[in-house]
Amino acid sequence: MSSPAERAAQGKRARKYAPRSSHAPWIPAADRPDPVVVLERQGADRLPDLLPVRYGRMAAGPFAFLRGAAAVMAGDLAAIPHTGLTVQLCGDAHLSNFGLFASPERSLLFDLDDFDETYPGPFEWDVKRLAASVAVAARDNGHPDKQAHLAALACVGAYRANMRRLARLGELAAWYERVDAHELLPLIRSARHRRRAEQTLAQATRRTSLHALAKLTETTPDGRRRIIHDPPLLEPAGISDAAALRKMFGDYRSTLAEERRRLLDRYRFVDAARKVVGVGSVGTRCFVLLLTGRDADDPLFLQIKEAGRSVLEEHIPYHGTHLHPGHRVVSGQRLLQAAGDIFLGWMTGPQGRAFYWRQLRDMKGSADIAAMPPDELLTYVRLCGTTLARAHARSGDRIAIAAYLGGADTFDRATAAFALRYADQTARDHATLRRALSAGVLTAAPQA
Template identity: 70%
Template structure:
């Protein structure tokens, strides 16, 4: 086992492969793949009738486009030199993939909360994705380029300083590190944004299965709860036979810890529906299940989401897990401070891979597109801290901290990259708009 000083030396040696200042460059090569071709290729294995909804949502704003274009940025990052300092990447670490959720002890935590693209890879890819999203959001909110650059700088500085702090802690201290909303977050949000953030936290506390029951379901003539149809966004599944349903439950149940199987067995199946979610995930097969526990006032809503290969996989070592649902679940369990007790996976019809989680468990995200410049900087700082905590659990925090160093060389380089990449994102966003206007791409408005 290497010593801390040896690990730090390995981190500094990585500067020879990719200097800290080299991260500031973004010049697309003449061989850069067309962004729309990447998006169309990604949609090939998705439900074709939902592609217009995805494009409609991506056209809502440049930030919405960035959210849906993880595969585009993955190709761009894959073409750059990297440090080789590996962590379990979130894979899509934009601002809205951080947020609030409840731990099993019902404490509200702030953390990374989306792992569809998770895969081991160079730590800086997540940092660059985060910084780019900060810059795009700041520019969209009306900030000048200098202020947008400053916001990205704050996020990266927070990542670096927290990684250096975590490098000095013991293994268990790092593993137990968490960001609690009441103790760690609210006191740090300056007065101008605290009320808005507190309102969002209060809203997250109300987002439970019981609240969703009233919003997504109704009681039919027989007194049975059913999902309210809202095609194509929510459509009941009526052709699932008991044999198929039994196998699905059995496979999913086997991925849970033994004590959680006991808990799951106390619920009975009531109804199921296909649901369109997110921006980048639109077109993947996604379902919601309504289960009932003690009685009709004791619901459990589970989301079953299709998991394909990570968007990062063409540019990195393939996942150690052949099952893509297990890839997502394992990545989430490794990097989150605490994870959903119903997180699991299974293989569905046509050998497609899925993962399961609770649909609503006090989950919430910030309204980034309405933040003031000061509040956005506070939020960017918080996301940088959360990302450092996640990476410190899965990677060599001592090596990464040594690579980053005590100065702001890396911070400024990544902020420079983020500002340049915001321009690339704007060009790609405009190209999608032009394709829609020309009729070569179909988008559903207001979807």
């Protein structure tokens, strides 16, 4: 292992081939692919009856489009010179992919919460996607560009400040860092913001499997529990799907630690359903399993989600060991999150498709970004920037990255400038999608 001085020198050397100020420009390449073509290519292996749901959700506005267009932005980032300072990327680090969840010790934590696209790559790709999402969200909320720029600047500044703080810590101290949600409340100065945060924490605490039992299931006339029918978003699995899920369950179980396998063995299978989730994931194969433990009032909901290739894979040679896409997602989540889901696992399903498993609800919650005024958004994006730095510090060389970023705000200002320029690009891409829908090239399902 290199000394701290050598690691810092490596980070400073990266400035020679990717100066901090070089992150500001965004000029689309002349041969930049049509974003609709990129989305159609992604949809080729997805469930065709769900693609209109995806396009309908993405058409709602530029921020919704950005959420679903990780593949589009991955290609754009790959066309820009990068630092070469590698971390385990989230791969889709936009504002809506941060949230609350329970640790195994039942503390409520704030962290990244989506890892479908996780992959090793240059740290700044996550930072740029996050900053761009800040600018797009601010504009969607009606904030002027001055406020959008200020928010993006605050987000990146928080990332840099926390990475520099983490660089001064020992290895274990940096690894054990976490953001306890309840510890955030005293830091919120506005009484209005604090009340909103308290409501979000309270809602997350109630979002358990028992809460899902009341919301997602019904009792049949013969007294059995069944997942409700709410097409196309939630549909009971057919006989063949249910049989396949039972078989997959055993393979998934083998990827858990021994003590967790024993815990899982105390539950029995009750029902399964196909479920539509997210924006970018719509059309991938996703199921929900209802299990019961001690009795019918002791439920466990597991989500089984298809794992494909990361959108980053075609742009970065893979040097990792997890060739199985489900294993890639699980490994990335365990590395990036401060505390992991005890039922996180993976397996291969029918037709060789890869899947990963996790709890559907375990005190999970998220902020209502669309309702945030400028000052509240500023507080939230700082938290997200701080959290992303903590995640990157677990897998990358935090000392080298901190040295690259430096004490001045050069990187912050450059990335904030990029964020606004990319927000312009996102608005153009969203308009392209809307035109494709109007022309009948794509079909969008009406949104509730």
